Amino acid sequence: MNKRSTIKIARIIDEAEDIKSFVFAHDLTAKPGQFIMLTDFEGGEKPFSIADCTSNEFMITVKRIGEFTTRLFQKQVGDYVSVRGPFGSSFFVSDGNVLLVGGGYGTPPLYFLAKELLQNGAKVTVVNGAKSKEDLVFCNKFRELGVEYQNITQLGCLGREGTSVDLAEKAMEKQKFDHVYAAGPEMMMKALQPLLKDLEYEFLFERYMKCAIGICGNCTIDPIGIRLCVEGPVLPKKLVEQLTEFGKYHRDATGKRIEF
């Protein structure tokens, strides 16, 4: 049984213009890549990736985009929210030479992963991209971890213009990686995939989720019927390669197909 926990917000961190992290003093026992469903009981229960997790705290990082996240941004330290989870699959924690590719607000779960990878003795390189400087998150957090870190924006605000896929390509020219991990916009991962023909990789997918317990079917991905709330959100190469809907369409709250 997946227990629901109603817990207080312990800390709120401003990360970027429209991005905040929320920290909870709660033992979630999650693995990197997993997510929670969060609600304030005022309409909406939404999935958020776990950006960090220790034995007594966990954190999510949220981009304000609509009704629910706007309401979440008005919450104060000490306010209650309710959380189900953790749900879903997690990243394989390797001990080799690994590359993490993040995009926009998709990057935070890679921070939790990077910490676990380092603990496991892996050599970690992180490339992080976003539209503009204002959307780029966790630069300092990654630097503090002591991983090899580079970032880039599409608008070129940091001197470099391009995407994290460009940075990934350069990094892969310089060194041989054992495993690549990506989280971010689906089209970023779609662009990255052709570069990874000879490499093991895992991608974190986001699809519209309702039940998060594998019964409503809203988050299944064609044609293999993988439920992203159970068998995902992290999928390994051998599954990603079978997906015909990857980068083509997803499903909205009604279950209708929406082209990217």
Place this chain on the structure above:
Amino acid sequence: MHKRLKTKFLGVELESPLVLPAGVMGMSFSGMDIARINGAGIITSKSLTLQPRTGHKGPVIAEFEGGILNCMGLCNPGISNGLLEVNEFKKRSRTPVIVSVFATNTEDFLMLAKEVNNSRGDFLELNLSCPNVFDEFGIPLAASKDEVFKIVKAVKESSRLPVIAKLSPNVYNIVEIALAAQKAGADALCLINTVGPGMAIDAKMVKPVLFNKFGGLSGPCIKPIALKLIYQTHSAVDIPILGMGGVTYGIDAVEMLMAGATTIGVGTAVYYRGIEVFEKINNEIIEFLDENGYETVEDILKLEKLKL
């Protein structure tokens, strides 16, 4: 698949008596297909409405010891998109599909039935019993024998496919309603839909857990109610019953066959035991056959049913 599990539903051969019920995984062709691959003998689509529906705001699921409450609110991509998924599924497989539809009046049900006539679906199921849209639509149609009679009769006259009426457990006299459906020409009955609805409260927040406040109960806690209603109905009607409600293990399915069902839905158990639940229950049924001297599932169906 196992020969010993083969059975028939309304003349159609089934590889297994297990059914994926409406609203569970049946949103997309691949969701239907994964249930088939894992051993379901019939697949039911999500209940489809004329227009797409986003359903209720979350939380839409509240879990408790005996089962779950849900108030999905009939989210579905609408009849035309939904039938595209059904047709795509049928291109890949011969497993029969029940197309479930939901409406609140005869005209809309007739429009839905017309669309389903032109699809590759095998059966038409009328969801007369969703308990989660009370605020919008009021008391489920399945609460009234006259409404059930009127709608089933009208649909039956225009449907190319056999018609299954899905009834509500939340009524005083199931037999009277089942008989009305049979008299109107229903080819089969499906029972039960979710029970209640019920409620869950978050004591720290002092709020209902479900945003819709109330939700239908499913899972192990409703099995005794399902058995009782299937048993009572079976004793009164001549048409087959697609039984469901809390079936989680092989023994639950066997009990439900003994109560009078001919096929068995497995919904919420997909959560408890994974999508592999169909294969697991199939195997457990075979174990039961072995241990109790039955050759096939048909032997259980042929048993003289329980007597009062």
